Amino acid sequence: MLSRARLIAGAAAGALLAVLCIASPQSAAAQAIESGSLAELDPWAVGAIAREQALQRDIWGQSDPSTLSLLFDRLTPNIGSPAGARMARQALLSPATAPAGDTIVAARKRYEALARLGLADEIVSMVSGSGEAKRDPGIVLYATQADLARGRLNDACRRAATIETDAPPPFVLRLRALCVAAAGEKDAADLAMEVARASGANDPWFATVIATLTGAPPARAAVARYDTSLNASASLTAKLRAPPQNALLNASAFALAMVARDENAVPALRAQAAAKAFRQGTITPMVARAAARGEAGQRTAGQLSIVVGEAEAAANPYAQVIAIEGALKRAKPHGEFVAMARLFASEIASAPTDPGAAIAATTFTRAALATGDYATAQRWRQAADSVASSPNLLSILDVALAMSRDDAASAHFVADRRIELAGPAGARLASRDLQALATLGLPIGQAAEDFVRRTPAAVGRKPDPALMAQLVAAATRRAAGEVAIHAALALGGGAEELDTADLLIILAALREVGLGDAARAVAIEAVIGGQAR
DSSP: OHHHHHHHHHHHHHHHHHHHHHHSOOOHHHHHHHHHHHTTOOTTTOOOSOGGGOOOTTTTTTOOHHHHHHHHHTOOTTOOOHHHHHHHHHHHHSOOOOOSSOOHHHHHHHHHHHHHTTOHHHHHHHHHTOHHHHHOHHHHHHHHHHHHHTTOHHHHHHHHHTOOOSSOOHHHHHHHHHHHHHTTOHHHHHHHHHHHHHTTOOOHHHHHHHHHHTTOOOSSOOBOOOSSHHHHHHHHHTTOBOOSSOTTTTOOHHHHHHHHHOTTSOHHHHHHHHHHHHHHTOSOHHHHHHHHHHTTTOTTOOHHHHHHHHHHTOSSHHHHHHHHHHHHHHOOSHHHHHHHHHHTHHHHHHSOOSTTTGGGHHHHHHHHHHHTOHHHHHHHHHHHTTSOOOHHHHHHHHHHHHHHHTOHHHHHHHHHHHHHHHTGGGHHHHHHHHHHHHHTTOOOOHHHHHHHHHSOOOOOBOOOHHHHHHHHHHHHTTOHHHHHHHHHHHHTTOGGGBOHHHHHHHHHHHHHTTOHHHHHHHHHHHHHSSSOO
């Protein structure tokens, strides 16, 4: 049986290579130049993030690889805190020096975490920049999944053909069958499926998909699956109909992005996938809005399609401002608000701030703060002074703006103003805001210090004590990468929900390891997340 399986595998691999060589010829010289020039870069040394956003290169220098492996396993695409999700991505995507010791398992876990987060473009970019990553079968698997997520089946097929192991994983065996089936090679597809069956990787559903692609569909048509990148790719390639209900219930981050990008998908399903994928940060505003337009005008259109339709159909810039403000005000909780702010970030940044549009000034100030566009936030805050606005709301936004600018000169004034306008009902939240301001190193003044001492701060959700202890220990070791990820996990659904004591511990830990910008973003989220509406 073993010799027969190996014989079949060799024949199938040869058939796949033949198909791929015809589809995309590539010279040996080009391959040699590529591998030779990239061989010196290890999987940690590459990143996929703007230089000004990258963390310091030694973020893993004080970390144990086995500890990192366990930590990376805890990351999911469902981090509710936008500031936390951004921080975790920064840590994973920043080029860095490898930690000491045997790091290949931890490196694979880094790429696995990126795959769970749905960062397909980033994975492909990083693997293309590292010779070691290109040669590691484990990392190549995640790059292959990323190819599928980007809608690049041929790229995934070429990459899968390079994976050479004695026992290819089921994913590779099934993908090879999909590759040749999609190319119209029925005999090669049948052979590849026989390899999968002989290797214990049989999947009756996948077999029906391959049969459908090769012109022999079963009497009862297969229904699409979106739980993995491979199943989603097979479903989209074979143009399978989606399940009538809960089609995306267990969809992976990769699969959601694939459906969101697929112009041939059912409009309602595509828009639903786009809403989820955009909230997770795996597709751009352009992709999300394109998916929303496909559902425009339908009676059962989802919220994403409705708000995009209203904003893009506005008769003039002022009508558009009103439409976008309405969408932002309806977006709750804070994570949904931030997603909506990202969706319309370009309009918020370019809209006029004259009195005709200033009615939206406080909402747009909060939106720009939430997305980190602090210059736009300041511009809209100035516009808010030209219309009737809640003084208490403005005082809250002013605290967040002082945090964004690291503005020691105005900290004293905004602190006093926050106390004055909070009143007894808002005293606990004001105490929390001012303690956060002080933890960022800004001078709040004697009166505010006295207020904080006599006023209990807001209480809230308590993170896992063990997680907080690990955060503090990592900060003591100055393990910046660990601190970033522990903080992201501790933030949970959002900084605004945290107990003040834990919020301050997180801010102090981030500052201790040199992540001051991340600390500011977390503090701003705490201030505007629940009360600046």
